Amino acid sequence: MSSFVWIKNLYKHDPLPLPRNLTRACAAAISISLGIFWYYKTQNFTPLIVSASVATVTFIKPLAKIFFYVLDLVIFSVFHTMTLLTLTFVFYFLITPLRIILVVSKKSDSFYRKYDKSTIDEMTAETYDFERMF
Amino acid sequence: MRILGISCFYHDSAAALLEDGVIVAAAQEERFSRVKGDERFPTDSIRFCLDQAGISIDQVDEIVFYEKPLLKFERIIETYLNVVPAGLISYLTAMPSWLQKKLNQKKLLKSEFKKNFNFTPAHIFFSAHHLSHAASAFYASPFEKAAVLCLDGVGEWATTSAWLGDGSKLKSLWEIKFPHSLGLLYSTFTHYCGFKINSGEYKLMGLAPFGKPIYADLIKQKIIRLNPDGSYWLDTTYFGYLDDLVSTTKKFEKLFQMPTRKPESALTDFYKDVSASIQQVLNEAVLALARRLKQDTGADSICLAGGVALNCVANGLLVEQNIFEKIWVQPAAGDAGGALGAALALHYLKNGHQRIINKSDDMQGAFLGPDFSDQQIENCLRKFNLKFEKLDEEITLAATAKMLSESKIVGWFQGRMEYGPRALGSRSILGNPLAANIKSNMNLKIKFRESFRPFAPIVIDEQYDRYFSLRLKNEYMLLISKVKDTDLMPAITHVDGTARVQTIFKQKNKKLYRLLQHFEKLSGHAVLINTSFNVRSEPIVCKPEDAINCFLNTDIDSVVLGNFIVTKMDNPQIKRDSKWHEQFRLD
Numbered sequence: 001m002s003s004f005v006w007i008k009n010l011y012k013h014d015p016l017p018l019p020r021n022l023t024r025a026c027a028a029a030i031s032i033s034l035g036i037f038w039y040y041k042t043q044n045f046t047p048l049i050v051s052a053s054v055a056t057v058t059f060i061k062p063l064a065k066i067f068f069y070v071l072d073l074v075i076f077s078v079f080h081t082m083t084l085l086t087l088t089f090v091f092y093f094l095i096t097p098l099r100i101i102l103v104v105s106k107k108s109d110s111f112y113r114k115y116d117k118s119t120i121d122e123m124t125a126e127t128y129d130f131e132r133m134f
Numbered sequence: 135m136r137i138l139g140i141s142c143f144y145h146d147s148a149a150a151l152l153e154d155g156v157i158v159a160a161a162q163e164e165r166f167s168r169v170k171g172d173e174r175f176p177t178d179s180i181r182f183c184l185d186q187a188g189i190s191i192d193q194v195d196e197i198v199f200y201e202k203p204l205l206k207f208e209r210i211i212e213t214y215l216n217v218v219p220a221g222l223i224s225y226l227t228a229m230p231s232w233l234q235k236k237l238n239q240k241k242l243l244k245s246e247f248k249k250n251f252n253f254t255p256a257h258i259f260f261s262a263h264h265l266s267h268a269a270s271a272f273y274a275s276p277f278e279k280a281a282v283l284c285l286d287g288v289g290e291w292a293t294t295s296a297w298l299g300d301g302s303k304l305k306s307l308w309e310i311k312f313p314h315s316l317g318l319l320y321s322t323f324t325h326y327c328g329f330k331i332n333s334g335e336y337k338l339m340g341l342a343p344f345g346k347p348i349y350a351d352l353i354k355q356k357i358i359r360l361n362p363d364g365s366y367w368l369d370t371t372y373f374g375y376l377d378d379l380v381s382t383t384k385k386f387e388k389l390f391q392m393p394t395r396k397p398e399s400a401l402t403d404f405y406k407d408v409s410a411s412i413q414q415v416l417n418e419a420v421l422a423l424a425r426r427l428k429q430d431t432g433a434d435s436i437c438l439a440g441g442v443a444l445n446c447v448a449n450g451l452l453v454e455q456n457i458f459e460k461i462w463v464q465p466a467a468g469d470a471g472g473a474l475g476a477a478l479a480l481h482y483l484k485n486g487h488q489r490i491i492n493k494s495d496d497m498q499g500a501f502l503g504p505d506f507s508d509q510q511i512e513n514c515l516r517k518f519n520l521k522f523e524k525l526d527e528e529i530t531l532a533a534t535a536k537m538l539s540e541s542k543i544v545g546w547f548q549g550r551m552e553y554g555p556r557a558l559g560s561r562s563i564l565g566n567p568l569a570a571n572i573k574s575n576m577n578l579k580i581k582f583r584e585s586f587r588p589f590a591p592i593v594i595d596e597q598y599d600r601y602f603s604l605r606l607k608n609e610y611m612l613l614i615s616k617v618k619d620t621d622l623m624p625a626i627t628h629v630d631g632t633a634r635v636q637t638i639f640k641q642k643n644k645k646l647y648r649l650l651q652h653f654e655k656l657s658g659h660a661v662l663i664n665t666s667f668n669v670r671s672e673p674i675v676c677k678p679e680d681a682i683n684c685f686l687n688t689d690i691d692s693v694v695l696g697n698f699i700v701t702k703m704d705n706p707q708i709k710r711d712s713k714w715h716e717q718f719r720l721d
């Protein structure tokens with residue numbers, strides 16, 4: 001299936017029975033709220049960036065469609081995967097400006113947590129779950 | 135209950151088979167495929183494991199993979215997110231294979247089983263990467279209770295992990311996560327000194343004694359911070375592994391004011407000093423982690439696994455420092471050992487079986503690979519049109535000892551192949567440590583490798599104390615010991631007066647033990663040089679054909695396969711293919 005058809009199909013199915021713009025606004029608001037909440041909890045910019053990216057994609061559907069269409073034509077034949085295009089798009093067309101803004105405004109100098117004393121973490125219980133791939 | 139453990143799709147793929155908790159078979163795919171560090175699905179290793187057990191694939195009860203692919207993918211994605219806009223090339227290199235294949239690893243594994251065995255497993259289990267390492271170290275060890283330290287480059291997120299093993303339980307204590315990694319730190323310096331990552335680390339370790347650790351303080355000031363609690367922190371701006379295809383950055387080169395050494399170029403004192411420095415830093419970091427683990431657990435014994443645990447220098451120092459009374463290192467400490475560890479973890483942790491402790495460990499001397507019958511060996515020799523002698527075992531041993539005492543170099547192909555990176559006396563090249571120039575002869579004419587590389591000695595258990603001073607003996611060649619008389623055997627004594635000694639116990643490897651005794655009668659010393667039966671960049675030989683090819687195309691004087699002896703002298707028709715070893719890409 002062409003990636004364009006795939007993304008078109010994706011947009012056909014709104015998850016909530018609400019007007020599309022309202023759905024998008026709600027999704028964006030939830031995404032940004034979660035991102036801000038997580039940023040204050042962890043002081044890590046990554047969730048904030050991800051949530052902002054999700055929100056941005058939600059709002060610029062027509063733009064996204066054009067991007068995907070062009071990228072599909074140019075790159076799809078090389079990589080044969082729509083997911084790759086999506087991730088490339090998100091990473092390098094949306095996150096880059098956000099990251100530059102964050103760094104320029106000195107909100108971020110590093111995306112990795114810098115520990116003052118230790119890098120030692122507790123392990124999670126998932127370590128012993130053999131059923132999961134994660 | 136039969137459990138098949140698999141590791142693959144990164145490097146050193148392998149398979150291991152457990153039957154009611156007993157290790158039936160384990161082997162690395164590279165030995166069969168003849169591709170060094172082969173990362174492909176381990177079809178031949180699995181086939182061997184099944185043949186060894188005399189079963190078919192549908193008689194395997196459970197299959198387990200050695201790591202959790204989605205967690206690994208999360209780490210990769212988060213890394214790219216963190217370094218955007220850098221990392222585009224690395225991203226575009228890595229993503230296609232992840233998205234097309236690796237991401238849906240359960241499906242991929244099932245399709246490989248279907249393709250190669252015409253069998254689709256109903257279920258595949260997944261063990262965490264460091265849990266696999268920890269299980270391979272603890273459950274195979276001879277200890278009832280032990281602290282477990284896993285050190286490697288990276289699996290999913292963890293790069294260092296600490297555990298407490300007690301009976302059948304293995305409790306996680308703490309971990310240090312990517313990007314802070316001792317394995318990646320050492321690999322970066324391996325690359326900087328002109329060696330290949332994931333295979334050249336032991337060269338860096340061998341080079342270190344030639345230098346002075348004059349950059350150790352600089353490394354600790356700028357690159358790695360060793361915290362008082364045993365943890366460490368890396369300044370990631372010096373490393374390229376987050377966003378680039380090479381490990382070092384310009385900032386890294388600027389710090390040392392020297393470029394990355396080109397492979398095969400001259401080894402100057404600078405790179406020797408750098409290797410000495412990073413080895414010292416690694417030693418300090420490992421000792422600090424061990425002290426922390428001792429404090430946390432109070433255990434008398436420690437088990438080690440993960441690629442960094444193959445660093446014999448750090449291991450030897452750990453013994454010297456007496457932090458733990460006993461130490462046991464999994465001989466297949468790298469990712470190949472993950473196949474065994476995943477199977478052991480499933481057996482004890484998921485299935486809840488009770489562990490029966492084997493006082494001499496469960497690894498059976500690491501002789502877990504394939505062996506070959508006299509008939510198979512003879513067929514092979516006839517195929518190559520070689521003149522050979524088949525003798526009684528004692529006569530074979532006496533004849534081999536005589537050749538060695540005459541400074542001949544002997545290929546030694548016996549019994550089951552080793553599991554793990556070391557040749558421990560089944561697929562070895564043996565030499566006389568008393569012979570003049572044997573080190574350079576073996577390095578340059580047999581192994582076609584760098585002249586600085588040291589050779590390891592083997593010694594019988596009872597004679598160990600005569601030559602070596604480290605208080606613990608090791609049958610897996612994983613500890614460095616000081617040599618008592620450094621002038622006696624220069625070929626096995628490294629420039630710093632140490633040796634990577636392997637102790638041969640009669641009950642574990644009787645034939646090699648008897649050979650050493652025969653050699654002692656002739657030379658007065660029960661010590662031989664033992665190096666892997668291969669040339670540089672070639673996987674260690676597996677089948678008789680591999681051994682014969684190596685024998686024919688190098689300056690090895692004779693080869694002993696079982697009780698068959700083949701000598702160059704008896705086969706003057708042999709014509710060496712001078713380009714044979716060029717088929718192996720330099721590591």
